[in-house]
Amino acid sequence: MSRILLLQGNQAVVEGAIAAGCRFFGGYPITPSTEVAELLAEKLPQVGGKFIQMEDEIASIGACIGASLAGKKAMTATSGPGFSLKQELLGLACASEIPLVLVNVQRVGPSTGQPTSPSQGDVMQARWGTHGDHWIIALAPTTVPECFTLTQRAYELSEKYRVPVIMLMDEVVGHMRERIDLPDSYEDIAQPMRKQPTCAPEEFKAYATDESLVPAMPAFGSGYRWHVTGLVHDETGFPKGTGAATVAQTDRQYHKIYDNLEDIVEVEEYKLDDAEFAIIAFGGAARTAYDAIDAARAEGLKVGMLRCITVWPFPEQQVKTLASKVQGIMVHELNRGQYVTEVERVVAGVCPVTLFGKYDNEPATPEEMLAEIKKAMGK
Amino acid sequence: MSYAELTEKYFRPGRLPHIWCPGCGHGITTGAIIKAIDGLGLDKNDVAVVSGIGCSSRASGYLDFNTVHSAHGRALPVATGVKLANPELNVIVCTGDGDCTAIGGNHLIHAARRNINVTVVLFNNNIYGMTGGQYSPMTPTGSKASTAPYRTIEQPFNITDLVQAAGATFVARGTTFHTAQLVDLIKKGIQHDGFSFIEVVSACPTSFGRANKCGSPGDMMKWQRDHAVMKLAWDKMDAEKQAEAKAAGKFPIGVLFETNAIKEYTKAYDEVIAIAQGGKK
Numbered sequence: 001m002s003r004i005l006l007l008q009g010n011q012a013v014v015e016g017a018i019a020a021g022c023r024f025f026g027g028y029p030i031t032p033s034t035e036v037a038e039l040l041a042e043k044l045p046q047v048g049g050k051f052i053q054m055e056d057e058i059a060s061i062g063a064c065i066g067a068s069l070a071g072k073k074a075m076t077a078t079s080g081p082g083f084s085l086k087q088e089l090l091g092l093a094c095a096s097e098i099p100l101v102l103v104n105v106q107r108v109g110p111s112t113g114q115p116t117s118p119s120q121g122d123v124m125q126a127r128w129g130t131h132g133d134h135w136i137i138a139l140a141p142t143t144v145p146e147c148f149t150l151t152q153r154a155y156e157l158s159e160k161y162r163v164p165v166i167m168l169m170d171e172v173v174g175h176m177r178e179r180i181d182l183p184d185s186y187e188d189i190a191q192p193m194r195k196q197p198t199c200a201p202e203e204f205k206a207y208a209t210d211e212s213l214v215p216a217m218p219a220f221g222s223g224y225r226w227h228v229t230g231l232v233h234d235e236t237g238f239p240k241g242t243g244a245a246t247v248a249q250t251d252r253q254y255h256k257i258y259d260n261l262e263d264i265v266e267v268e269e270y271k272l273d274d275a276e277f278a279i280i281a282f283g284g285a286a287r288t289a290y291d292a293i294d295a296a297r298a299e300g301l302k303v304g305m306l307r308c309i310t311v312w313p314f315p316e317q318q319v320k321t322l323a324s325k326v327q328g329i330m331v332h333e334l335n336r337g338q339y340v341t342e343v344e345r346v347v348a349g350v351c352p353v354t355l356f357g358k359y360d361n362e363p364a365t366p367e368e369m370l371a372e373i374k375k376a377m378g379k
Numbered sequence: 380m381s382y383a384e385l386t387e388k389y390f391r392p393g394r395l396p397h398i399w400c401p402g403c404g405h406g407i408t409t410g411a412i413i414k415a416i417d418g419l420g421l422d423k424n425d426v427a428v429v430s431g432i433g434c435s436s437r438a439s440g441y442l443d444f445n446t447v448h449s450a451h452g453r454a455l456p457v458a459t460g461v462k463l464a465n466p467e468l469n470v471i472v473c474t475g476d477g478d479c480t481a482i483g484g485n486h487l488i489h490a491a492r493r494n495i496n497v498t499v500v501l502f503n504n505n506i507y508g509m510t511g512g513q514y515s516p517m518t519p520t521g522s523k524a525s526t527a528p529y530r531t532i533e534q535p536f537n538i539t540d541l542v543q544a545a546g547a548t549f550v551a552r553g554t555t556f557h558t559a560q561l562v563d564l565i566k567k568g569i570q571h572d573g574f575s576f577i578e579v580v581s582a583c584p585t586s587f588g589r590a591n592k593c594g595s596p597g598d599m600m601k602w603q604r605d606h607a608v609m610k611l612a613w614d615k616m617d618a619e620k621q622a623e624a625k626a627a628g629k630f631p632i633g634v635l636f637e638t639n640a641i642k643e644y645t646k647a648y649d650e651v652i653a654i655a656q657g658g659k660k
Contacts, residue, residue, distance in 0.1 A: 024464055052460075058456065059455075059456035061456075063457070063459050066460020066462075069461055071464065072464045091450075220427050226446075227391075230450055
């Protein structure tokens with residue numbers, strides 16, 4: 001049985017979070033993500049979960065870190081200015097490997113920018129926003145149903161790899177209403193949970209790992225007592241000031257993600273089989289491409305799209321393969337050119353890469369994109 | 380229990396010696412925390428100690444509980460998340476004057492306002508010690524600091540008044556000289572069902588004492604002895620006497636404020652859950 005509903009992307013994120021077993025939300029009001037907080041304030045206590053509106057954006061991710069340590073799946077949600085503020089503790093979550101899901105419904109920036117207009121100007125910040133070498137996962141839904149499924153996926157990845165996962169939304173997807181079929185009950189939905197230790201508490205080393213490189217994470221209060229720190233630490237979890245400790249921590253945290261790209265990186269290929277020209281896009285911006293590609297094909301132009309569902313880690317292999325097959329790539333993003341630099345780095349001149357950046361508060365129309373495709377293809 | 384036995388039981392093996400300078404009050408304060416926990420007979424598995432960044436915040440790493448050495452100023456948000464997610468845990472925050480009253484000041488007043496059952500132990504040494512002696516919001520006016528070579532011109536917080544005004548339901552002050560009382564105050568704070576705040580007047584002989592010619596660590600302890608006034612005695616003074624005492628740098632110690640009239644936050648939230656599950660708004 002299912003429920004057919006007309007929901008906003010932000011609402012579908014909430015349903016996905018509840019379905020995935022999220023039982024804690026720490027947040028702060030900010031447009032255009034506020035619906036996530038409002039709905040979770042209503043729904044979390046209904047399922048025995050906890051909602052708290054904190055005094056600021058930093059505190060709200062701080063509360064999520066605490067709740068995650070106490071064994072709950074946690075979420076926070078924000079937009080540009082709040083995303084900037086959360087970078088500090090996002091770094092702590094990366095450094096000490098604390099699972100949580102951070103929803104960033106992007107708006108135009110920098111600073112207060114255009115609070116109710118769509119943008120994808122935080123895509124590089126999502127990768128490199130907090131200081132220092134760190135590894136992170138970011139997912140970008142394109143449709144409302146995908147907000148539901150990808151939020152669950154975000155929890156799956158966050159728990160499995162002990163890493164914060166960013167739901168990199170944009171205002172288009174967050175506020176758009178679309179038809180969605182939701183199951184009547186979430187009881188049968190898998191509830192992935194962080195690995196638990198198998199040794200006795202007195203033998204437990206908080207950051208000792210097996211071949212997965214992901215340490216087990218018992219909850220505070222479980223009888224396994226451990227130390228969490230943003231300082232570089234060794235497998236015991238306690239600070240270690242040596243260069244070797246820094247290298248070991250950095251490398252393990254890199255490899256636990258980058259040795260598993262096949263599991264983590266997800267893309268959609270739209271009409272790429274015979275494509276001579278490809279669009280690379282993600283999130284709300286990708287919506288324009290479906291129609292533009294169909295229109296181009298109606299005119300005999302063999303165009304397709306590689307849609308990055310996993311935005312970070314960058315779908316490097318998929319883009320390399322694509323570059324070897326097509327005569328040109330056009331990156332479409334709602335900013336003045338960020339993700340395109342990563343595409344250019346990976347394509348490395350194998351085929352021409354152009355940018356169709358849109359940063360005038362509006363998503364592109366299929367007609368605009370078709371014109372850009374023709375221009376890029378020299379047609 | 381002797382200090383050796385307490386150390387054996389509550390300090391993590393291999394984590395000592397600590398980083399604190401000779402004469403620092405933080406060891407006494409940390410000792411008072413474990414004596415309070417021991418006195419209350421709390422199970423180590425049921426205690427979470429959350430700290431921020433700075434000298435005081437290193438305490439969490441030495442102690443054999445569920446511990447977090449979070450980010451500068453952010454101990455209280457993390458502690459709030461731990462407590463709300465698992466109200467069974469006894470959550471204690473170790474924080475310094477810079478960590479708690481400057482960068483973490485907003486979190487402090489809001490945690491107090493929520494009346495969440497967290498016990499904050501403020502290790503107040505009036506200075507940023509770890510970074511080398513910069514003035515903090517708790518540095519007395521007219522003090523020298525590495526960032527105040529011509530002496531400070533700012534007023535320090537009266538932090539106990541501030542947290543009380545913000546809604547804290549248990550407020551106390553102790554010193555590292557009056558150790559038996561300090562243990563008792565921390566015990567009372569942990570037992571209190573609501574937000575409890577204990578300011579510990581500590582000493583930083585290295586970064587504050589030398590710059591301000593406070594003498595030896597022993598002299599700084601004597602200063603605490605000579606300037607702290609028991610709350611009972613303080614309350615017996617009339618307004619004029621209290622003003623004179625304050626002007627002489629004296630301050631009251633003991634339980635300064637306590638009320639049980641306000642519902643604790645996680646208990647109040649349990650009622651929210653009951654209402655939500657009852658289908659009403």
